[in-house]
Amino acid sequence: MRPITEEKFESIVEFIKEKKLDVLMITDYEDSRNVNLQYLSGHPTDATILINSSGETILIPWDVPLAEKHSEVDEIINPANFNFNPSLAIKDLFENRWKKSSITIGVHSMTTYGLIVKMKAIMTGIKFFEEPIQITQLFEKLRSTKTELEIKRLLKAGQIGNRIINNIKDFCINNPDGTEKDLSFLVRKKIGDYGGDDVAFEPLVANSSRAHEIHQHPFASDQRFGLPGLALIDFGAKFQGYNSDITIPISFGKLSDEQNKMRELTIKSYETAIEMIDMDVPLWKIHDTAETVLRKGGYLMPYSLGHGLGLTVHDSPFVTRKPTDEYSKKHWKEVTIQDGMVFTIEPGAYKQGLGGQRLENDVLIRNGKVEIITKSEPLNF
Amino acid sequence: MRPITEEKFESIVEFIKEKKLDVLMITDYEDSRNVNLQYLSGHPTDATILINSSGETILIPWDVPLAEKHSEVDEIINPANFNFNPSLAIKDLFENRWKKSSITIGVHSMTTYGLIVKMKAIMTGIKFFEEPIQITQLFEKLRSTKTELEIKRLLKAGQIGNRIINNIKDFCINNPDGTEKDLSFLVRKKIGDYGGDDVAFEPLVANSSRAHEIHQHPFASDQRFGLPGLALIDFGAKFQGYNSDITIPISFGKLSDEQNKMRELTIKSYETAIEMIDMDVPLWKIHDTAETVLRKGGYLMPYSLGHGLGLTVHDSPFVTRKPTDEYSKKHWKEVTIQDGMVFTIEPGAYKQGLGGQRLENDVLIRNGKVEIITKSEPLNF
Numbered sequence: 001m002r003p004i005t006e007e008k009f010e011s012i013v014e015f016i017k018e019k020k021l022d023v024l025m026i027t028d029y030e031d032s033r034n035v036n037l038q039y040l041s042g043h044p045t046d047a048t049i050l051i052n053s054s055g056e057t058i059l060i061p062w063d064v065p066l067a068e069k070h071s072e073v074d075e076i077i078n079p080a081n082f083n084f085n086p087s088l089a090i091k092d093l094f095e096n097r098w099k100k101s102s103i104t105i106g107v108h109s110m111t112t113y114g115l116i117v118k119m120k121a122i123m124t125g126i127k128f129f130e131e132p133i134q135i136t137q138l139f140e141k142l143r144s145t146k147t148e149l150e151i152k153r154l155l156k157a158g159q160i161g162n163r164i165i166n167n168i169k170d171f172c173i174n175n176p177d178g179t180e181k182d183l184s185f186l187v188r189k190k191i192g193d194y195g196g197d198d199v200a201f202e203p204l205v206a207n208s209s210r211a212h213e214i215h216q217h218p219f220a221s222d223q224r225f226g227l228p229g230l231a232l233i234d235f236g237a238k239f240q241g242y243n244s245d246i247t248i249p250i251s252f253g254k255l256s257d258e259q260n261k262m263r264e265l266t267i268k269s270y271e272t273a274i275e276m277i278d279m280d281v282p283l284w285k286i287h288d289t290a291e292t293v294l295r296k297g298g299y300l301m302p303y304s305l306g307h308g309l310g311l312t313v314h315d316s317p318f319v320t321r322k323p324t325d326e327y328s329k330k331h332w333k334e335v336t337i338q339d340g341m342v343f344t345i346e347p348g349a350y351k352q353g354l355g356g357q358r359l360e361n362d363v364l365i366r367n368g369k370v371e372i373i374t375k376s377e378p379l380n381f
Numbered sequence: 382m383r384p385i386t387e388e389k390f391e392s393i394v395e396f397i398k399e400k401k402l403d404v405l406m407i408t409d410y411e412d413s414r415n416v417n418l419q420y421l422s423g424h425p426t427d428a429t430i431l432i433n434s435s436g437e438t439i440l441i442p443w444d445v446p447l448a449e450k451h452s453e454v455d456e457i458i459n460p461a462n463f464n465f466n467p468s469l470a471i472k473d474l475f476e477n478r479w480k481k482s483s484i485t486i487g488v489h490s491m492t493t494y495g496l497i498v499k500m501k502a503i504m505t506g507i508k509f510f511e512e513p514i515q516i517t518q519l520f521e522k523l524r525s526t527k528t529e530l531e532i533k534r535l536l537k538a539g540q541i542g543n544r545i546i547n548n549i550k551d552f553c554i555n556n557p558d559g560t561e562k563d564l565s566f567l568v569r570k571k572i573g574d575y576g577g578d579d580v581a582f583e584p585l586v587a588n589s590s591r592a593h594e595i596h597q598h599p600f601a602s603d604q605r606f607g608l609p610g611l612a613l614i615d616f617g618a619k620f621q622g623y624n625s626d627i628t629i630p631i632s633f634g635k636l637s638d639e640q641n642k643m644r645e646l647t648i649k650s651y652e653t654a655i656e657m658i659d660m661d662v663p664l665w666k667i668h669d670t671a672e673t674v675l676r677k678g679g680y681l682m683p684y685s686l687g688h689g690l691g692l693t694v695h696d697s698p699f700v701t702r703k704p705t706d707e708y709s710k711k712h713w714k715e716v717t718i719q720d721g722m723v724f725t726i727e728p729g730a731y732k733q734g735l736g737g738q739r740l741e742n743d744v745l746i747r748n749g750k751v752e753i754i755t756k757s758e759p760l761n762f
Binding site for chain 2: 030031032044045046062063065066070075079080082083084085087088091092107108109110111112113114116117118121122128130131132133136164181184185188189192197198202212214215218219300302303314321323324325326327328352
């Protein structure tokens with residue numbers, strides 16, 4: 001079943017007509033993933049989907065039996081008839097079925113430049129819509145509000161995450177010599193035990209010597225997790241394709257004044273953001289206000305305050321600053337809080353030598369009300 | 382430390398000069414990964430690297446401390462000075478440091494179309510090299526032969542995989558009711574125990590009801606693994622960034638004549654391929670010959686016979702058919718077997734209702750000799 005609603009699908013067809021596109025194309029392959037394939041078709045992976053101005057959907061999957069099982073499209077083209085080369089299948093459609101001498105294809109920003117160049121070379125009369133950012137933004141807008149079923153799955157992903165918070169507490173108390181990898185493994189195991197599909201992403205487990213790194217490399221090391229100072233664990237569960245995302249700021253032992261300040265600034269920034277969340281509030285304002293709290297305390301947040309949750313962990317809407325280059329400014333549209341949005345709030349303070357703190361929970365907007373669906377809070381051991 | 386050798390790096394600089402590029406740019410971000418960033422710089426992730434025609438390397442990382450720890454480049458630019466927008470940092474370099482009025486940037490095929498459009502919009506006088514496939518092929522060629530250190534790591538990744546084969550045997554014998562997820566979890570656990578960084582990829586664990594799917598979705602299910610018929614497990618270990626890749630064809634119980642035929646065809650195709658491997662043999666010939674064995678038996682192999690192993694699981698060289706569209710044909714160059722190559726051989730036969738079989742091992746070419754570094758073989762329980 002495709003996650004997109006009929007109404008939203010119709011708005012894509014309207015866009016195709018309005019921009020005078022012959023077809024809109026989304027590609028998802030190993031080196032360039034695009035979850036909009038799944039959103040539009042139900043088919044999970046490794047395919048090209050075309051939508052034409054009549055709203056017809058044509059899927060060119062790598063794996064036909066998989067497509068027959070999962071997809072909801074008007075037609076499935078067998079790639080074996082085209083030497084497993086989707087570009088040749090598209091060429092055949094245009095030349096032999098639709099008999100067009102010139103065509104305009106709309107693509108997502110994430111389409112690879114290599115594919116654009118190749119398709120131009122093998123199909124004469126082909127043009128690509130020159131503002132892929134508009135297509136990307138259209139999908140971001142549609143995916144930023146979730147259906148009832150999507151919300152149900154996101155809530156369950158959040159609940160699995162909440163149960164794991166207790167396992168993490170137990171680990172910190174009962175396994176003081178446990179390593180980051182041990183804790184990462186525990187989280188993965190428990191997600192399976194609690195009925196999740198998988199981790200939403202590789203858990204970031206960082207003791208006080210690594211927690212300043214923000215995106216740890218490696219994700220979890222063989223070092224002991226419970227070193228004195230400021231540590232954190234950032235993890236999430238995937239349930240029926242939908243993701244949760246939680247960060248727990250954890251401290252071990254007595255903290256220095258500066259470490260206490262980092263922890264308090266993080267909490268203050270988080271609480272400031274949560275208090276601002278309300279219908280029709282622009283997301284950039286929440287980002288800027290929360291960032292200012294940290295900045296005034298002497299800490300820089302080099303990332304966005306939050307992001308949507310859905311079929312990807314970094315879904316729309318994005319709780320982030322206004323764009324800074326002319327091109328992005330020209331295309332930017334203010335996004336405000338609406339019913340059906342699910343997103344994270346995750347400010348943090350980081351300093352090499354002192355560690356890092358990040359407090360992250362997942363927020364749902366439903367019937368005009370704000371629900372905090374995950375239960376992370378600062379822990380001390 | 383950067384994995385690329387000085388000699389290979391010089392050949393990139395030669396390419397830049399020959400094609401009259403001002404700069405070659407590789408980008409690696411969440412939605413569009415490109416391991417050539419790591420290959421060129423040592424920096425693992427989330428950055429843009431520029432190489433100019435003098436061979437200077439400039440890194441614009443998202444995380445400066447991470448870059449200071451891992452990268453080997455001439456200069457690191459702090460993205461905080463450009464609102465964390467790498468395009469603005471590049472614009473500044475061209476306009477204020479290099480003072481160029483027109484520039485040509487070479488990019489990899491995997492660069493996103495959105496970035497190309499955006500950079501053209503914000504930088505006047507910018508041009509992109511029109512044959513990104515040549516840059517992709519250059520990197521494929523360089524990465525297809527490994528250094529001593531890379532080979533050492535690949536051998537270790539293979540050895541970890543070999544130890545796990547024994548764990549899989551034990552699982553099949555001692556845990557007949559175990560699920561696919563149980564087995565997937567065991568593999569992950571043992572990779573950690575044996576000193577691996579992580580799984581090379583999410584293990585594909587497929588009982589006889591799922592093994593025809595080739596790329597399983599989900600990767601492992603809650604179903605019992607040891608159902609009668611043709612099953613398989615496809616897994617690999619990552620060691621210090623380098624990957625192994627092994628598939629074991631496993632059968633449970635008495636097989637039908639057709640199932641026996643699938644198993645024997647797979648083995649025959651595998652053995653035919655292995656026997657052909659020798660210095661200077663074209664890889665497409667090995668693919669075609671092995672595929673013909675399967676085809677004559679009535680089975681289609683809808684993928685490539687093998688792929689290189691390295692910093693990615695699907696590295697160069699590719700053991701695959703000749704290209705089928707005019708554009709790819711024009712750019713195609715025959716790749717032959719050379720010292721330092723490490724690649725998989727993995728034919729298989731699949732049929733819904735009967736299951737699937739794939740036999741995959743990793744092959745190293747060293748001092749003109751062929752070494753099979755992993756030890757997969759068909760198992761029966």
